[in-house]
Amino acid sequence: MGLFDKVRSMREQVVGMIEDMRQRHDIEELERKLVAAPEDIFLMQQLSDAYQNAGQGRRAVDLLCRIGEIYQTQGNSETALAYFRRAERLATSDERLRLLRLMVDLMIRLRRYADAFERAYQVVEMLVAHDELAAARGYIEGLPKLGEHDPKYRKELVDLVNINRREWAQGARGTWLDEPGERSFVSDRREQFPDQTILVVDDEPGTCEVLTLCLRRLGCAVVTAADGEQAQDVALQYRPSLIICDLLMPRMDGRQFFDWTRRHPVLKDVPFVCLSSRGQQEERLAAFERGVEDYWVKPFSAAELTFRVKNLLRRLQPNADFRGKLHEVSFPEILQIIEAGRKTGVLKVSSEGREATFYLREGQILDAEIDTCDGERVAYIVIRWLRGDFSFRSTTVERPARIRLSTQQLLLEAVRRYDETQSLLESEPDLNRPYIFGEAFALLKVPDEFAAEVSFLKSLFDGRRSFGECLHALENDLEALTLVVELRREGLLVPLPAGPLPEQRSSLDG
DSSP states (O other), X not given: OOHHHHHHHHHHHXXXXXXXXXXXXXXXXXXXXXXXXXXXXXXXXXXXXXXXXTTOHHHHXXXXXXXXXXXXXXXXXXXXXXXXXXXXXXXXXXXXXXXXXXXXXXXXXXXXXXXXXXXXXHHHHHHHHTTOHHHHHHHHHHOOOOGGGXXXXXXXXXXXXXXXXXXXXXXXXXXXXXXXXXXXXXXXXXXXXXXXXXXXXXXXXXXXXXXXXXXHHTTOEEEEESXXXXXXXXXXXXXXXXXXXXXXXXXXXXXXXXXXXXXXXXXXXXXXXXXXXXXXXXXXXXXXXXXXXXXXXXXXXXXXXXXXXXXXXXHHSOOOSEEEETTTSOHHHHHHHHHHTTOOEEEEEEETTEEEEEEXXXXXXXXXXXXXXXXXXXXXXXXXXXSOEEEEEEOOOOOOOOOOSOHHHHHXXXXXXXXXXXXXXXXXXXXXXXXEEOGGGGGSOOOGGGHHHHHHXXXXXXXXXXXXXXXXXXXXXXXXXXXXXXXXXXXXXXXXXXXXXXXXXXXXXX
16 A cells, blocks of 8 residues: 555544544434433434434434324324334334334324235235244234225235145145254245246146245246146246246146257256156156256145245355345345445345346445436435345446445435425325426526426426326436425416317317
């Protein structure tokens, strides 16, 4: 290290020490004030922000919960919900479970049943992931009615629990999970394989259903076919990374389909598992001789299937340091783990067909990408994802630092934007009415820096979409969303009058 590098390093250390001392002083001062005024919500908000900046997430969560409880006591459920939601974004797994339960109760009280179901689904997922099936069932039974779609919601929750106990149509049930060796399986329960697509081929719908439930619980994408002929088209369309196929099927059986895959240049190397009720040794040996990856004899339990598939997928999955589900480890928690370990590598987070990539060095985010968006804005999008998958792989990262914020600063800004966006979305009236730019807007001089943004908003608010739909299209862009709200409040965005759209009226007048 050269002289100037050493001096620069010493200066950075001194600046860091001064900043740490300033943070500690600010926190101590706010704590003293709060002791004197324990119900001062504004002080609590300031102290919570200070805790977050200092990386003291647990203390920040405790304060946000206190604020939420105060508003709840006052009967202000909407505001209480906003603070509990903010705390849940920063909380660790155990605290998240308590907060999610609280949020479900508040959302039901506010008749926001779809939101309540989403959070209830997370509660059940977390209980199931920790093997607390009785607690999950009890929670579902104790849930108040979730509006007009209650039967549908409740069935999905019950199905989520029953994945652990679904059995083959033949009625057999594996009992190895009750043996002492169960711990080795359960300890790895959170392992997920979101990058894998599996083709299931079986003419028995019940078998396909059980296989699909088990495989999706591992995070896999699953496609199905009823026989070998149908499977040919499906395999070419989806390019699976694993094929699980029954032997005895009409039209084209499992052996014929296997031979076809071995002749096809795209599918010849895809691992192939045979399902069959024929368990004779000569049958299995003949299958292995032809190149079948594995031979599973029916009937067997869903738990055994999960264990076998997981072993296969470990060999197919790209190497990763750790992976899991967002409902178990939140996005802020993932970044804090990486930061604490000062890890360098690539983090991938996926949800509902979208995938975000974060590039990190020494625990700090350098850059991020999703679709056509990059930089800090990617974190502002991902902070909203409640369900999905993540994986982190250690690797050398040669990438310029486009994101200048520290991890804590980025998370704080992401949570702030999320809260402000939700407040804007929830406070706006007339969400179901279409809006357009009013005639008064033509008299307004638009600064050059806003020209492109206003042009986009004009194309969005064209009278063909409801105000709510337009707002949700902007929910990842707080600045644009704030501009829209101000335009409406100033009377420059107005409800669409009855009759044809403006351009239609012009053509009719002509």
